Amino acid sequence: MTDTSKNENGCPVHDWATDYDVMDEGYTRNPAPIWAELRQKCPVAHTTRWGGSWMPTRYADIQEMANMVPTLSSRAISVIPPDPVLREELIAELKAYGTESPPITSDPPEHSPYKRLILPFFSPRAVAGYAAMTEEICRGLLDELKDRDTADAAVEYAQQIPPRVIAYILGIDMGRAAEFTQWTQELLELGQTDPELRRAARTKIRTFFFDQIEHRKQNPGHDVISLLLDAEVEGRRLSDHTVAGICNLLLVAGIDTTWSSIGSALYHFATHPEDRKRLVAEPDLLPVAVEEVLRYYSPVTMARKVTAEVCMHGAEMKPGDKLLMTFPAANRDPEVFERPDEFVIDRQQNRHIAFGTGIHRCAGSNLARMELLVGLRLWFERFPDFSLAGEEGVTWAGGQVRGPRNVPVRLSA
Amino acid sequence: MRIRVNPNLCQGHNRCFSLAPELFEVDEFGLATALNDGRVPAGMEEKAQLCIDNCPEFAISEIED
Numbered sequence: 001m002t003d004t005s006k007n008e009n010g011c012p013v014h015d016w017a018t019d020y021d022v023m024d025e026g027y028t029r030n031p032a033p034i035w036a037e038l039r040q041k042c043p044v045a046h047t048t049r050w051g052g053s054w055m056p057t058r059y060a061d062i063q064e065m066a067n068m069v070p071t072l073s074s075r076a077i078s079v080i081p082p083d084p085v086l087r088e089e090l091i092a093e094l095k096a097y098g099t100e101s102p103p104i105t106s107d108p109p110e111h112s113p114y115k116r117l118i119l120p121f122f123s124p125r126a127v128a129g130y131a132a133m134t135e136e137i138c139r140g141l142l143d144e145l146k147d148r149d150t151a152d153a154a155v156e157y158a159q160q161i162p163p164r165v166i167a168y169i170l171g172i173d174m175g176r177a178a179e180f181t182q183w184t185q186e187l188l189e190l191g192q193t194d195p196e197l198r199r200a201a202r203t204k205i206r207t208f209f210f211d212q213i214e215h216r217k218q219n220p221g222h223d224v225i226s227l228l229l230d231a232e233v234e235g236r237r238l239s240d241h242t243v244a245g246i247c248n249l250l251l252v253a254g255i256d257t258t259w260s261s262i263g264s265a266l267y268h269f270a271t272h273p274e275d276r277k278r279l280v281a282e283p284d285l286l287p288v289a290v291e292e293v294l295r296y297y298s299p300v301t302m303a304r305k306v307t308a309e310v311c312m313h314g315a316e317m318k319p320g321d322k323l324l325m326t327f328p329a330a331n332r333d334p335e336v337f338e339r340p341d342e343f344v345i346d347r348q349q350n351r352h353i354a355f356g357t358g359i360h361r362c363a364g365s366n367l368a369r370m371e372l373l374v375g376l377r378l379w380f381e382r383f384p385d386f387s388l389a390g391e392e393g394v395t396w397a398g399g400q401v402r403g404p405r406n407v408p409v410r411l412s413a
Numbered sequence: 414m415r416i417r418v419n420p421n422l423c424q425g426h427n428r429c430f431s432l433a434p435e436l437f438e439v440d441e442f443g444l445a446t447a448l449n450d451g452r453v454p455a456g457m458e459e460k461a462q463l464c465i466d467n468c469p470e471f472a473i474s475e476i477e478d
């Protein structure tokens with residue numbers, strides 16, 4: 001057996017306050033006890049692992065930090081920093097084009113015009129228009145499981161929904177959903193610890209979108225890519241590089257994240273029959289339950305780059321340091337949530353920040369909520385009695401996006 | 414009861430709108446405003462309070478009528 005408490009150099013974690021490891025297997029599986037200890041003992045922890053970073057665990061601190069822009073800059077948002085080769089590439093691109101993947105990689109004043117460019121595609125009204133298409137996708141996936149006794153709810157259902165939905169919105173080939181998922185996973189998940197893979201994935205995505213852009217220039221349509229090619233920021237058209245960067249962001253931002261949330265929900269209800277039965281009996285509770293899924297199983301941790309000295313709870317952060325925006329830890333803070341480490345299916349007061357807070361609030365939050373609501377409602381209608389087919393088959397991914405990657409279930413009682 | 418959305422704090426999470434579309438309007442960027450000048454119809458007070466308690470930006474507050 002491998003010792004999961006060891007770091008990438010094989011050293012075990014003795015003290016989470018000064019030496020935490022975001023890729024530790026035990027932490028990925030169950031980070032809450034570690035956050036609880038840190039919140040008490042060392043609210044802004046530090047590590048030298050994975051390029052070094054600071055990690056806050058209190059809700060109020062994370063709220064405050066998210067609003068310290070641009071002192072805490074979004075120019076570096078990866079939990080694990082790019083390797084030296086990719087770093088050079090990114091710096092060269094930044095010099096040449098001024099932006100990478102706005103709005104997520106930008107600070108004010110650049111941030112707002114780019115964000116306003118994409119928000120209308122994800123407003124409550126726009127998203128309502130994608131619901132019927134999402135239902136069709138989910139029904140198709142459920143039909144495939146019709147005559148089966150068991151399935152992998154993460155791989156065969158949760159993972160399949162978001163790439164198809166975003167492909168539809170971007171006007172790209174839904175039939176290539178498996179590839180889009182693979183690229184995203186290579187970029188955000190597997191590539192975090194494998195620089196070659198991360199760079200290759202980035203190139204694949206960019207090349208794909210440059211091709212799409214060329215095609216749209218010849219045959220303009222009403223899809224998001226065509227509209228971006230036509231759009232202006234401060235009186236100027238966007239460069240192809242920027243359009244590809246925004247498309248890259250829109251493709252990957254909604255895949256791993258939403259898949260993780262749908263998967264976490266299915267994992268939860270497969271392992272908590274009392275919650276599952278309650279939802280079957282009271283389907284109107286679903287929107288409230290979905291917010292609790294987002295709080296309890298928050299998937300996304302982002303990073304910031306410190307650009308001026310900041311001191312908080314004795315942590316002296318220096319320019320160049322990296323800071324984790326541990327939204328998932330904020331969502332377990334007992335100062336804000338009663339019984340924070342309990343999943344309360346009908347929790348009414350739930351000011352969670354799974355979608356971030358401040359100016360970088362998730363642009364796709366309405367879309368993600370809709371996918372969760374539709375995906376879960378249809379799953380429950382089809383398989384109200386499903387249950388886990390064995391905890392040993394469940395695997396979790398962590399780092400930037402946490403969620404179950406395999407959830408083997410029995411489809412009926 | 415009367416409520417107000419602080420436009421400087423609202424980031425468009427739309428928790429308010431999804432909880433109580435009767436009380437809020439949102440624009441295409443997601444930014445919310447309280448309907449009816451913030452006056453909460455009788456019987457909706459509890460829902461309004463829920464919106465206040467769920468806004469991740471602490472942008473909704475009760476104001477003097």
Ligand code: HEM
Pocket residue numbers: 074077103104105115166249250251253254255257258261298299300301302303325327354355356357359360361362363364365367368
């Ligand atoms: C459950 C699913 C999702 C979760 C938990 C989630 C979470 C987040 C978080 C925490 C941020 C803040 C980043 C920061 O502070 O640096 C963010 C930003 C963003 N998300 Fe999501 N997201 C989800 C789904 C989606 C979807 C479906 C899309 C649609 C394409 C999307 C698009 C974006 C974009 C464009 C940003 C950048 C916004 C900005 O920088 O202003 N996300 N997301």
Ligand code: SF4
Pocket residue numbers: 418422423424425426427428429430443444445467468469470471472473
């Ligand atoms: S919940 Fe708060 S931040 Fe979100 S739209 Fe409503 S007022 Fe704005």
